[in-house]
Amino acid sequence: MITLTHPAAVTYLGLPGYVFAWLIFVSGLSIFSYIIYRRYLLIRSGKPDPRFSDTGKRVLDLIVYGFIQKRQPRYLWAGLIHIMIFWGFVVLGLRSIDLVSQGLSLPFLRPLTQTGFGPFYDTFKDIFELIVLGACLWAILRRALVKHERYEGSHTFEAYFVLCLISFLMITDMFYEGSMLLLNKSQETFLPASRLAALVLSDSSPRLLTGTHIWSYWLHLITFFFFLNFLPLGKHFHIITALPNVFLRKPDKGAIKPAQWGVEDIDELETLGVEKFEDFTWKHILDFYTCTECGRCSDNCPAHITGRPLSPKMLTLKLRDHGYHKVPVFGSADREGAKEDEKDDALPMIGGLISRDEIWSCTTCGACEEECPVFIEYIDKIIDMRRHLIETAQNPKTFNQVLMHFEKTGNPFGKPATKRADWVKELEDTDVRVLKEGDEVDVLYFVDSYGSYDPAAQAIAAAIVKGLNSAGIDFGILGPLEKDSGHQVRRMGEEGLFQLLVEENMETLSSVRFKSIITTDPHALNTLKKDYPGDFEVFHYTQFFQSLVETGQLRPAKSPDTDDIYTYHDPCYLGRHNGIYNEPRQLLGSIPGLKLVEMERSRDRSFCCGGGDIVLWHEIEQEEIRMASMRIQMAKEAGANVIVTACPFCFIHFEDAIKTDGLENDLRVVDLMKLFVSTLA
Amino acid sequence: MNIVVCVKRVPLTQEVDLEIDGTGKDVKKDALAYVVNDWDNYAIEEAVLLQEKFGGTATAITIGTEDDEEVLRRALAVGADRAIRIDPGDLELDGFVISKLLAGVIKDLEYDLVLTGVQADDDNCGMVGIMLAEHLGLSHAAVVTGVEPEGDEATIKVELEGGMDEVSKIPFPALLSIQTGINEPRYVSIMGIRKAGKKELKVLEVADLNLTEDDLTPRTVVEEVFLPPETEGAEIIEGDASTVAEEIIRILTEKGVMV
Amino acid sequence: MGDIFVVVEHRKGEVRDITYEMLFKAGQLCREYSHNLTAVILAGHDESFLDDIAPKADRGIVYEDESLKHFNGDLYRDILKGLIEEHRPFLTLAGHTSWGMDLGPALSAKTGYPLATDCVDILVENDRPVVIRQIFSGKVFSRVSFKESEGYLVSVRPGSFLPEDIEARKGEVIKNELPADLPVPRKNFVEFVDTAAGDVDISQADLLVSIGRGIGDEDNIEELKNLANTMGGTLSCSRPIVDKNWLPKYHQVGTSGKSVKPKVYLAFGISGAFQHVAGITAAGTVIAVNKDKKAPIFRVADYGVVDDLFNVVNALKEKLNA
């Protein structure tokens, strides 16, 4: 038996190995600190963004989404591989620290490794080494054999390279330990990975074994520090930033960030929105660092799927590279920054690098954010870029009139405010109270512009008031006092106008007394709840009527008379943005004899109908197929012949798509409220 | 190039069922929303485009009350440098008086070009611009859909009926009444309008303008306004295809759209 | 008893319809109030239409000069001013056309005669003219009178008076020399450019022939395009036509297309969906042809035809080609 000297204790070129270990350690860490400092500089240039409230919830999210990686298995195999590698990193991190500390002759982990934990950990890490190695091989094969469309534009070479680096780290440790096992036959612990290496080395001479032992160690050390420094240069920065990014996630879906955090009155700002990279918030810059290029966002993005020029992943990658150009790792930030600014003149970030139609393509459906395993935000960034487009008059010309109408008449159609309650006049035998200042009701029904003026949405509003009357609810509408909720205006990027509408509506809302608000439209629900300063109880009609059914105040008695098969489409602003998935289904379930099937894409994977804002006034020409067209196909595939919606825009889009695609004989669309009211006794 | 642009605030009436007010001489205006006269949007945009290209200043002028200053602030937000409002007090106004008031102000300004809209959306007179040009002794053209300055003259396009443009040359200083479609007016955001509130806005009284009694006397008087007979939905044209076709041709000719 | 002047409008050697319309209306007024009808012709040498116009008036006062071949604001204004000051006509009519919009206000400013523009009817009350105008894009009519004056100027909206037949009058022809003190014109004609053939801008068209899914087949587009051309209109459409790539996007009317404001909107096979009709709220007159008498478009149309659109299209073609 040979007494095994630790590789760091061996003398090389007349110097003890510790010197080299310290050299590697110090240079590795310094370069790393410098790179991180450069990345930090860029983050620091961003705008404020308060992300430290509600720490308890954040820690919980960190555990659930960061450590347990709850979102990963939404893509089953890729998710499992990732979880394995992630946990391998957690477990093997300790091992690497131990190896480094040995080299530095600072064995501060020894007290731990010399307890009973030592052998246990050794077995544990060995198992994980095999798991990680397997996962890496699997990942390499998956990428090589199946070309997933969602990886298009991602850095494939880097992905392979890093998988190889990780594997190499595993292998060097295996051989380090494996050679030791052979040389030092006294080890009894179960070490499957090391045994595997030992098997490979079994016929080797002691000399070769010693060499393997020594060089595996050094290679491991060098690779480890190389890897550390390689991370912040590419997409694997997420290994460092992902956990913080999850911890710092946006707490409230659906809400839009203010023009600038910490600024109450937008008049204090010089400009609105994002024009330059530094106009993003620091957290949004951290988002750019964190993207794993997994492509799940784009894979679920209806804009991307229908051929619009937007891919959320590519948006992030382009902006990340742009940011890295501005503050490169090597070279002076200021000088480089200035140069970049000059280049900016030729190709502005907004309108050049990111095209206008890319920015207008988004329906703010939230599918990307729902999917992203590391909680990268898109909607706020896109709205911020739109704000810049609006302020600099780079909007589609069709918006001019629409926005002017919003401002002047409180609705997008330019219809007189005085006619806002005219739809009520056309209802037979239905009473609707139009509130005046000082009035009091239990339920304030916020109809919003489409419900008030668009014939298709008016019919939904009519069903709602009919239902309210049937249940004997004391309710009223605001009529001419009501202005558009501003949901669309804000998402079009016209923040000033949105503030104006909010101001006017807030004044009205505080001039009447009510217990709760219900809305026709999930968008209005979302905006009143999340974008308004008031603290109202706001319900969507599906929630409200579901509670009436639950308390027995209303009971559907008639079954739908044919043997139709129904499917329910989750509107983005009801489902993903507000988590209302069950109430509509329960409401449907309360209708006797109604047959409901689910589409493959349902609940939080629902597919946007086309949206309730930009698309109404600006169509993206590259679009190959309408979202609504795709969606009705999904309904057909699910075997349904009736699509139920709970949003006027979904209804309008589907009705149009059914007509345009000539599917009138196969499909029809009905609003949940109209269906529900028709089944009341 | 220094440019003066005249703008008017008009009610938005496209979707409104107008009613006649108590005097019988005007429509009820209290519930109406007010906007920049559409033609003037194009005139402002053209002024600012020219100013951006050739330098100089753009001045927006309106005749109206304090509420009407909104159109000036919009013009300032688009890019005009300063604005003037002439307060007419309780003066009776018609196209002639308006043009005299405008001339009273503009004659003391430095300008190469005066732009007005072809007509205002409410009264649809289409006379203020050219009358103003005559008061100021300027060369002029109406219904202009293109302006290209070169040196001390401009090549302009005038839109004629029936899909034809007339191209001519006109020396500066000149007045052009601008037709919609000459450009694509930009959107000005609420924020932009508020910011523009910091630019200069001067208010003048009629008394400041040195006008005679005759200048301030309207040439025309609205005796009454009335609504056309109401039609409920479409009037169905009956008869065989040939009768129908004849009737359609008659309507097209009556409306003056067939060449 | 006085004169009624009609300023003859012509372009490229042809008299414009507005001239006959004014002659017709002026003729009626002359008969009723015993005025004389004078046609004032400013034209190039030997224009072929001189013989056509003179007999439709009591006299034709003609100025012939190459500088008058095309409308020229400076020259027209000064010649007419001189003529008006010489004859002091009770009423002078000009078209409310692009040229008339340049001439009328200038003449009013120069002569001091009050002007009413864009009139759709002319009456005489207490020896003074009273006119009917349309305001707010035709939603309201107004009756306008003038401040007392020696003479009055009225510009007439094209299409307001349809000449059934214009009675023959004396047709005396007076050729005047150009006044000696004419200014050198400042604005100078260069050329005419045909815009109808160029880019399609449906938002500027006066007549839109608009087609919807009712036309059925792509092959029918050409036929409708021809019809639009014959009528001097522009072709527009509803969204499904663009969806099917039958016409490019810039033809689309509606919320996600263009808002249009033609004087006449002639809709063939369009159902009148809300998103579509939101684009035609500023249209003057809407005529809809649809075989379904319940189609919502009839709620916003001024005139409706319940028939197969091709019956109507063919009949229109026959009439127009006749």
Ligand SMILES: Cc1cc2nc3c(=O)[nH]c(=O)nc-3n(C[C@H](O)[C@H](O)[C@H](O)COP(=O)(O)OP(=O)(O)OC[C@H]3O[C@@H](n4cnc5c(N)ncnc54)[C@H](O)[C@@H]3O)c2cc1C
């Ligand atoms: C009985 C009566 C009462 C009236 N009362 C009022 C009144 O209370 N308040 C009032 O403002 N007008 C009043 N008017 C005037 C009328 O509304 C029109 O302003 C006037 O007849 C000019 O016609 P128009 O607006 O159609 O101008 P057009 O000749 O059609 O306008 C062409 C262009 O002239 C310019 N222009 C027109 N008006 C203005 C303006 N006000 N300021 C700056 N530029 C302008 C714009 O560039 C416009 O595009 C009254 C007229 C009458 C006959």
Ligand SMILES: Cc1cc2nc3c(=O)[nH]c(=O)nc-3n(C[C@H](O)[C@H](O)[C@H](O)COP(=O)(O)OP(=O)(O)OC[C@H]3O[C@@H](n4cnc5c(N)ncnc54)[C@H](O)[C@@H]3O)c2cc1C
């Ligand atoms: C967000 C959104 C935006 C939209 N934006 C627009 C827009 O900007 N512009 C737009 O136009 N649409 C728009 N739409 C589509 C709109 O909702 C309608 O689907 C569309 O306008 C219908 O077009 P249509 O009238 O040609 O077709 P249809 O509704 O199918 O109508 C065809 C009509 O032709 C009649 N017809 C059929 N054959 C004949 C015949 N031989 N003779 C006479 N009549 C016949 C039928 O009776 C029917 O009324 C939008 C939809 C959505 C959801």
Ligand code: SF4
């Ligand atoms: S919000 Fe929806 S449309 Fe917008 S980028 Fe995300 S997935 Fe795409």
Ligand code: SF4
């Ligand atoms: S943004 Fe999120 S979902 Fe999209 S590629 Fe990056 S990590 Fe994946």
